[in-house]
Amino acid sequence: MNKISVVVPVYNAREYIERCVDSLLKQSYSNIEILLIDNGSTDGCAKIVDHLACSKELIKAYHLEEKGVSRARNVGINMSTGDFIAFCDSDDFLPSNALEHMVNALICQKKDLCIGRYRELINGCEEEEIDPFFEKECIGVQDVINTIGVNRRWNGGGTSGISFFAQM
Amino acid sequence: MEWGGYVWNKLFRSNVIKTSPTIQFDETMDCYEDLKFVLEYIKRTKEVVKLNEAVYVYNRDNVQSISHMQIDYDSICKLKGLENVCEMLDSFPGGTIAALSRKNQLLLMCASFYGRLIVTRSDERSKCIDLIKKLARSNAYDFQPDSSWDIGHRMIFRLMKIRAMF
Numbered sequence: 001m002n003k004i005s006v007v008v009p010v011y012n013a014r015e016y017i018e019r020c021v022d023s024l025l026k027q028s029y030s031n032i033e034i035l036l037i038d039n040g041s042t043d044g045c046a047k048i049v050d051h052l053a054c055s056k057e058l059i060k061a062y063h064l065e066e067k068g069v070s071r072a073r074n075v076g077i078n079m080s081t082g083d084f085i086a087f088c089d090s091d092d093f094l095p096s097n098a099l100e101h102m103v104n105a106l107i108c109q110k111k112d113l114c115i116g117r118y119r120e121l122i123n124g125c126e127e128e129e130i131d132p133f134f135e136k137e138c139i140g141v142q143d144v145i146n147t148i149g150v151n152r153r154w155n156g157g158g159t160s161g162i163s164f165f166a167q168m
Numbered sequence: 169m170e171w172g173g174y175v176w177n178k179l180f181r182s183n184v185i186k187t188s189p190t191i192q193f194d195e196t197m198d199c200y201e202d203l204k205f206v207l208e209y210i211k212r213t214k215e216v217v218k219l220n221e222a223v224y225v226y227n228r229d230n231v232q233s234i235s236h237m238q239i240d241y242d243s244i245c246k247l248k249g250l251e252n253v254c255e256m257l258d259s260f261p262g263g264t265i266a267a268l269s270r271k272n273q274l275l276l277m278c279a280s281f282y283g284r285l286i287v288t289r290s291d292e293r294s295k296c297i298d299l300i301k302k303l304a305r306s307n308a309y310d311f312q313p314d315s316s317w318d319i320g321h322r323m324i325f326r327l328m329k330i331r332a333m334f
Contacts, residue, residue, distance in 0.1 A: 005182070016230065070193035070201045073175075077185060077192070085182050087175040091230040098223035102179035105217045112213040114179040115171060116223030123229065128222055133171050139218045141210055147172035 002107065003031045004084045004099055007076030009069045010038045013090035014045040021052050021059065023093035029100035034059045035076040036090075040067035045090075095119075115144065173203035177224045180209060188212055 006024055010017055017036075024034050036049045036059060046063060053061035062075055077085060084103060088094060102114045117134060119126040133139070133147055171177065185191045191208045193201045210216075 004179070016227065068195060070195045070197060073193045073205075074195065080182060083182050085180045085185060086178070088224070089176060089227075091227045092176065093225050093227075095222055095225065097221065099179070101219055101221050102223055105219055106179055106181070109215075109217045111215045111217040112181055112184055113209065113216045114219060115216060116177050116219040116221060117171075118174075118177045118224035118226055119222045121225055121227045121229055126225055131171065134218065134220055136218070139216055141213055141216055144172045144210060144216055145207070147170060 001031075001083070002103060003033065003082040004029065004086055004103060005033050005035060005076070005080035005082030006086045006088055006099075007035050007073055007080065008037065008088050008090055009072035009076070010036050010041060010045060010049055010090040011067055011069070011072075012041050012043040012045060014041075014043045014048065016091040017045050017048055018052070020088060020090050020093050023096070024088065025056065026096050027094065027099045028097050029103055032058060032099065033080070033082060035079050036061045037064065037072040037076045037079075038062070039064040039069065039072040092121075113144075115139075173200070173206055175202045175205060176226070178206070184209065184212055 008020065008024075013020070021034060021036070024032065034056075036053065038046045038049045038061065041049075049061045049063075053059045060079065062079060064072060064075065073087060076087075084106065086099060086102070098116070102116060105111070106114045117128065117131075119128045121127075133143065136143065188208070191205065191212065193205050195201075197204065
């Protein structure tokens with residue numbers, strides 16, 4: 001009951017994949033499975049993925065020959081056996097209570113979608129932006145639609161990144 | 169800051185995804201496929217819960233990550249993604265971003281691309297310019313940048329006009 005499948009598309013993340021998986025293994029919510037979907041990595045991280053999958057039963061690995069994040073996530077969804085699905089990119093990671101917070105909120109409030117804040121790792125430091133979106137007591141579907149694509153950064157280059165949609 | 173379109177700061181219900189054939193990642197898209205996925209999911213969502221805790225750490229230090237692909241390839245797939253996403257936003261009743269300013273945003277995007285293209289070299293460049301033209305043509309007719317444009321984008325837009333992009 002209430003198992004979370006975490007789908008992780010992996011592409012050339014040799015330096016980061018272990019930190020990512022480690023953050024998933026250290027979650028305070030332990031009823032999870034981790035689906036590592038390597039898609040055409042050329043940096044040797046496919047081996048790390050297999051090694052990780054051998055080390056723990058809850059980690060499963062799958063290899064795709066070609067690069068493609070959409071295909072990788074779809075494969076992960078199809079492999080998943082959980083009641084809930086979360087996504088994590090292979091160079092990122094989760095705070096230790098993230099899944100517990102999200103699953104409790106979804107279950108207690110009987111909602112279909114949980115959305116949380118995030119921090120950005122910049123020069124090794126975690127930074128979090130304050131946003132009016134999270135100041136609201138309750139948010140609805142329309143609120144989410146209104147922030148989709150707003151000020152998406154293009155290049156990870158801080159303020160030099162050009163946004164997709166400008167802030168309304 | 170964007171909250172709505174990413175998939176990694178969210179938790180989804182498996183049965184909602186698996187019982188709807190349209191909720192999947194579009195494999196013809198390499199950019200903004202997450203945005204489209206969230207929009208499809210939200211179509212079948214009545215209620216949303218928001219958390220005040222951070223549930224994700226996004227690594228901006230990795231210069232090789234998926235979202236930092238080569239500029240020219242990136243530009244083309246982003247324009248394709250933009251076409252897809254604008255169509256989807258239009259299909260939402262009351263989708264305010266789309267309804268109020270799609271044209272403006274679209275051209276801001278084109279100006280951004282053009283601004284990047286003039287400082288890069290690639291075989292993909294002409295393909296990308298064709299796409300920009302196609303996107304811009306139907307929208308640029310009577311267009312004037314509004315106050316959401318910064319001075320840089322205004323200048324690039326003027327440059328685009330001067331070079332007869334439209």
